[in-house]
Amino acid sequence: MSESTVGLHPLTYVRHQHGWSMEGLARLLTLAAQRRGLRMSPGRDRIYKWEHRRAAPGADYQMLLADVLSIDQADVLRTGWPWWLPAYDAPRPLTAEGTRAALTEVLVALEHPDRRKFLALTGGVLTGFALDWATVEPERLTGALHGRRVDSILLAWLESRTDELRALTNASGPECAVLVHALLRTSVQLTRTGVYDEPTGRRLLKVVAASSQCAGWLHFDQGEHARAQHHWHAALHAAHSADDRDLGAGVLSDLAYSATWLREPASAVTIIEHALSRSRSPAVSSLLNVRRARALAVLGDHSATERALGAAETDLGRALPGTTPAWVSWMSPADLHVDAGRCRLDLGRPAAAEDALSEGLGLLAPDRARTRSVVLTYRAEAALLRHDLATAAAHTRKAFDLARTTQASRCIELAEATVDRFAAHRSHAVVAELYEYAGR
Known part of the structure; x- marks a missing residue:
């Protein structure tokens, strides 16, 4: 398009x-x-x-x-x-009607997953959508005129299940997909048919936003980028209608990360700048700056990348216990080191990259297998750039093992792409063993 x-x-x-x-x-x-x-x-x-x-x-x-x-x-x-x-697939306007349409589309996609294929949104479209989010104020919420009142106990249960499922998907993504989709379907249906006051409606929309954000990551990990964007689009609508600017900024950071992954880093930088203009939580600002650094590194901007990494570290240091939104509570010094390592790889500094990646991997929580698999491919890339074939091959084998246990297509494909980096050294003994291990 x-x-x-x-x-x-x-x-x-x-x-x-x-x-x-x-x-x-x-x-x-x-x-x-x-x-x-x-x-x-x-x-x-x-x-x-x-x-x-x-x-x-x-x-x-x-x-x-x-x-x-x-x-x-x-x-x-x-x-x-x-x-x-x-x-x-153009973003719906950030109006009550546009949000209803976005959530209806997600509901239809859940009920009829093969209805049609979605197209990935272009960087230009996403940056315009991010600008609208930063400048348009949410409209007043109203529930349906007829229907059952949203039960407060049910709503509290949905909120607690949202936090639990987000944590579970980090370790067991594919197995949790059905549960995440059921949560999303239930919460969207309640926004469409339930009777509720404005505070209840905002709580309900936050559940919609969080579950749709989670579903987007499940699709992203399986390489379904357009479907991931489709869910994040709905999540941004729901977060905007709920007037949760930090959650909306987090969803924008997901869209920016996707843009960088799809080789549109300049669009990612612009999206994040709009997100930073309205974020409030230091932890959220830290996440935004990390993802801005990733995009700037791909663009080859050394000084701007280091400034963004420094801002991310400062912001994370300002985050106080108990004030960080649950959906970004995973953000840690380990993530700062890992992303700094990836940035330095993109900037052609493999030794500095290895130092940061090694420290990040040591700090990373054991249950974050997908992140660990990705980091190992980065370490393999850094070792290859230093011409250390044995270390690079060892990291790649470990990445393969972890990727297969996660069942995440993104991790498996990244491990396979790392094997391809050894093509010029295929006659070397350790590389030949790696190719045999990878089934090449």
């Missing part, structure tokens, strides 16, 4: 995807009506009004559009106009 398409109405984008003019789409709708035995013949003017938001198509015309686009009629009824159209 090019940035020039972002402002288009979804129906306009769909037409462009298929190469249809307005007249051409009108002819296809007429044929669809004939197949259903209906006397309907829309012209160009009607389609023009739909695309320029002067009017939404009636139920019959939406039915015909769905026929033309091979979309299940149930999706049309469930999602509503224009969100059911298979257009580009």
